[in-house]
Amino acid sequence: MIFNIIDFGLFRRKGVEPDRPLLRPEMGPIDWLLEAIALLGLMFFFGYIIYHFPNLPETIPTHFNGSGQADEYGGKSSFLILPGVSLFIYIMLTLINLIPNRFNFTVKITPANALKQYTMAMRMVRTLKATLICFFLYISYGTVQVAKGAATGLGLWFLFFFTGIIVVPLVIYFILAKKAR
Numbered sequence: 001m002i003f004n005i006i007d008f009g010l011f012r013r014k015g016v017e018p019d020r021p022l023l024r025p026e027m028g029p030i031d032w033l034l035e036a037i038a039l040l041g042l043m044f045f046f047g048y049i050i051y052h053f054p055n056l057p058e059t060i061p062t063h064f065n066g067s068g069q070a071d072e073y074g075g076k077s078s079f080l081i082l083p084g085v086s087l088f089i090y091i092m093l094t095l096i097n098l099i100p101n102r103f104n105f106t107v108k109i110t111p112a113n114a115l116k117q118y119t120m121a122m123r124m125v126r127t128l129k130a131t132l133i134c135f136f137l138y139i140s141y142g143t144v145q146v147a148k149g150a151a152t153g154l155g156l157w158f159l160f161f162f163t164g165i166i167v168v169p170l171v172i173y174f175i176l177a178k179k180a181r
Contacts, residue, residue, distance in 0.1 A: 020109045020114065021101065021109070021111050021114040021115075022101055023100070023101070023114055023115055023118055024100075025100070025118050025119040025122060028119075030123065031122070031123060031126055034123070034126035034129070035126060035130075037130040037133075037134075038090060038126070038129045038133050039090075041130065041133040041134055041137055042086060042087065042090050045082075045083050045086055045133065045136070045137045046083055048140060048141070049079065049083050052144050053079060053080075055148075056079060056144065056147050056148075057076065057148075058075065059073050059074070059076070060074065060075075060076050060079055060146075061073055061147060062074040062078045062143075064139070064154050066159055067153070067156050067159075068142075068153040068154035068155045068158040068159065069154075070146050070152075082136045082139060082140050082143075083136070083140070085136060086132070086133050086136045089129065089132050089133070089136075090133060093125050093128065093129040094129070097125050097126065100118040100121055100122050101114075103118075103121050105121065105177065106174060106177055107180075107181045113180060113181060116180050117180065120173060120176055120177055121173070121177070123173075124169055124170065124173040127169040128166065128169065128170075131162075131165050131166055131169070132166070135162050135165075135166070138154075138158075138162070139154070142154040142158075
């Protein structure tokens with residue numbers, strides 16, 4: 001079904017070069033590792049939720065401020081939002097990686113550079129997928145710890161650390177993409 005939608009041009013953007021090569025780069029060891037981290041992280045995430053959900057108090061932290069302290073509370077059913085968002089992100093980023101020729105690149109894609117550019121872009125998407133799943137897993141871990149009284153928050157370093165591990169792969173990708181024109 002998704003391929004028919006793509007074929008009908010629903011995802012076509014104005015200004016995308018129509019002659020971009022339709023290549024499917026092979027996955028290297030790093031790509032397999034990133035996919036394994038994302039999938040295992042997602043599986044562990046759902047196991048963690050299933051294990052801890054019955055033992056949570058009725059009121060749990062639902063939001064943490066910039067310094068990692070819980071600043072909003074809600075019902076324990078809100079604990080199910082993060083694994084749902086993680087599953088949605090996993091599915092969407094996996095589907096997006098099926099159409100690298102539709103990505104928005106900072107360089108012009110030619111037959112000479114397409115394979116390298118597609119490979120780097122797809123690896124960046126895989127890195128973000130694995131990172132975001134780990135990010136939400138850690139937030140759920142922190143939520144359980146605060147709800148059970150074992151911690152007071154996620155910690156001051158939380159925001160800086162996870163912002164860094166999301167931004168750093170993006171910056172590295174853009175630098176490498178420019179060099180690999």
